[in-house]
Amino acid sequence: xxxxxxxGQALVExxxxxxxxxxxxxxxxxxxxxVHRAALASTSAAREAGFDAARSESxxxxxxxxxxxxxSALTNHGLAGESATVDWIAPEGLERGETVExxxxxxxxxxxxxxxxxxxxxxVWVRATHVARVDPYGSR
Amino acid sequence: MVLAMGIAQLxxxxxxxxxxxxxxxxxxxxxxxLGRDVGEAEDIARRTVRSAAGSLxxxxxxxxxxxxxxxxxxxxxxxxxxxxxxxxxxxPLSVDVTANSVRPGEVE
Numbered sequence: 001x002x003x004x005x006x007x008g009q010a011l012v013e014x015x016x017x018x019x020x021x022x023x024x025x026x027x028x029x030x031x032x033x034x035v036h037r038a039a040l041a042s043t044s045a046a047r048e049a050g051f052d053a054a055r056s057e058s059x060x061x062x063x064x065x066x067x068x069x070x071x072s073a074l075t076n077h078g079l080a081g082e083s084a085t086v087d088w089i090a091p092e093g094l095e096r097g098e099t100v101e102x103x104x105x106x107x108x109x110x111x112x113x114x115x116x117x118x119x120x121x122x123x124v125w126v127r128a129t130h131v132a133r134v135d136p137y138g139s140r
Numbered sequence: 141m142v143l144a145m146g147i148a149q150l151x152x153x154x155x156x157x158x159x160x161x162x163x164x165x166x167x168x169x170x171x172x173x174l175g176r177d178v179g180e181a182e183d184i185a186r187r188t189v190r191s192a193a194g195s196l197x198x199x200x201x202x203x204x205x206x207x208x209x210x211x212x213x214x215x216x217x218x219x220x221x222x223x224x225x226x227x228x229x230x231x232p233l234s235v236d237v238t239a240n241s242v243r244p245g246e247v248e
Contacts, residue, residue, distance in 0.1 A: 025147055033154035040162040048169060076165040076239040
């Protein structure tokens, strides 16, 4: 039994369903790609900031080194350095053999508009922590 | 089926782009580490791309340049290439990324 007025209905349903499924999948892919990029940047930033801070001569120099390393890593990955939250803990005087812990957190916005970028709203926070040891024998 | 493969292609393309960005940074950063020299930047960037993305990045070209700013040396790594079209869309996309890293001047 055929219904002439239903011809083409499957095609329309396929297109509608395709769009309804495709848009969220592509959107999720874009967000995941940004999360991946932020994860690569944050781990690099924390690792390099830890190395640089552990080689610094003083706490003040270590602070500058952390800021510089984080900013450089995030900028090279195409991210805004000022959006990151950076925490670091080091013993006063950076005594030999002590540890320096650097944590970097970066927010990846979930809501994006085409050609407009971030539209506010919730973010996925990507966090990375690195613990570096002040060289017990190396000169600084 | 074509739709699913297209989504997989998009995912691979985004992954490849991220790997290229991270590799350029790794090369620039490694060149400014203690005990390394600028000549190692290209090799490190190339090895990072190959180990993370394999043949996903084709026609890769890496240019390393150095400039000085006061006592500091700035290492710049420019990585260009094409992301292989693995999927239903036969259009390889070009990538062109640049990463900088600063080697502080030696303290006298």
